[in-house]
Amino acid sequence: MTPPEDMGQGKTADAPVQPSAVSLCLNVLKTRPEFLRVASARRQGTGGFLLQARHRNDADSRVQIGFTASKKIGNAVARNRAKRRLRAIARDVMPRLAKAGWDYVLVARPGATIARDYSDLIRDLESALRQIHKEKP
């Protein structure tokens, strides 16, 4: 497995303007209107979760990510665990495949998000991002 610090250092060396992986993931969607806007745009289901995405038509080039786990997932422990796993795969995949100026929302699925193998979740997100970017508006 490639050491992540090598990858990060290489990126910052090439393009210092681009935000690092950490700051990228810190932009989190919070309010209900933001979530509703993203949900009304494109969506792509996978084995472990549902991905929603939308290109904000503004000058801001940041990437924003939101996480959703409804009461269907289970009790508070299960909901938190699902969000953590989604956050973990987003941290892994998003710096490589996310497009500037887009909002993404990851919606947990009952059972699957917690039970599915971690490497499968990574592959799910990679393929889902490719699909969702391929779609024509």
Add this chain to the structure above:
RNA sequence: GCGGAAGGUCGGAUGACCGCGGGCUUAUGGGUGACCAUAGGCGCGAGGAAAGUCCGGGCUCCAUGAAGAAAGGGUGCCGGGUAACGCCCGGCGGGGGUAACCCCAGGGAAAGCGCCACAGAGAAGAGACAGCCCAAGCAAAUCGCUUGCGAUGUGCGAAGGUGAUGGUGAAACGGUGGGGUAAGAGCCCACCGCGGGACUGGUAACAGAACCGGCACGGCAAGCCCCACCCGGAGCAAUGCCGAAUAGGGGCCUCGCGCGGAAAGGUCUGCGACCGCCUUCGGGCAACAGCAGAGACCUCCGCAGGGACACUUCAGCCCAGAGGCCCGGGUUGGCAGCUAGAUCCCGUCGGCAACGGCGGGGGUAGAGGAAUGGUCAUCAGAGGGGUUUCGGCCCCCGAACAGAACCCGGCUUAUUGACCUUCCGCGCAU
């Protein structure tokens, strides 16, 4: 050894890499600065229930304070513990278990009201009904004879007696046995039950009990209620501060601006020493102190009324506004509250215990859409499955319930198992 009972402890360990939330800190850059950004370093980071929100508090705000009463709600054997509790401890009473032990909202039903379906004669203060007994009387039968009277038993039987008997029912106005009687009945007796109870023990609940009473007083108060005690309401999304933005609002409702007095002060009117200014030297102007007066206003006092106080009273405050309700507009920022507290551990003393006193020691989650995740390694692991030469070895599976949101004390509920302590019953050995 088997089967039980009670109480307690733990809630996997170590490590690697990549990440998360606070805190402290270093460097660089920016900024006058508070500070911000980036990169590092150090250290900390969920529970026994963090849960349910069922009780009790702290804290904050609301109402000016005190008292009282009503309403409403809660608690309910006794004593103790506690900040407090509906919690805990120790007793008492009742029930269950061979026992260890467990369970119980466990005050009052002679203060009153209400209810007790169906069944049953009857369901609450009681007598009706059926039945039983029976004087008079009636009927037929037998016997005697003086032939229309007497006797005997039988049947019916108004009035009267009786409360034993009565398919029932959750519950039936004491039970069993004997005596007694026309039939019966605590009518009488024995035992049991019940009620009262001097006295004794105990702080008390309560226990024991001489003696008395022939027996009345059914159940339900988690039905209303009575008694005793407790309780103001809302909740950290409370609340305070800073900033931004909008507005500088609208509507509805309730009650009000009264009377009398005082004159210390303000005020006003008159007089006005000294000083000041002006002067045509006559005086004039202004005004402090002082004196006298006035009572419009301020002020003060009294009375009446009103006001918000959930109600009433009193006190206080206010009196020209005071108050209540609703609608509309803006913001979705920051800081505080925010974690050391009725705290935990150890020792010792008091206490049966809950707990308390004293001494010593320990401590770092504090987020704000919300932090613990991912990939692994080693070890531990009650036990289960497979294999077996029954010593074992090897392989596989193998933690549950669950995440702080102001903080504590309890209760309740969920939960993988393991371990420890004490106790009871049975069996075996000595």
Add this chain to the structure above:
RNA sequence: GGCCCGUUCGUCUAUCGGUUAGGACACCAGGUUUUCAACCUGGGAAGAGGGGUUCGACUCCCCUACGGGCUG
């Protein structure tokens, strides 16, 4: 987070501690009709779960589960 309320046939709802738990719509069967609808007749179907009080609980009390509302 905090504060409240509720749970009865498939659905919406009644029900002074004593019932076989009532009604409407829906469902099923039969009748009517050439057939369908409508109509008529009949039928099935419920007290969230657990404990307690009581002779007896949908009803009263406690606990749990689930659902809903309000709140800056």
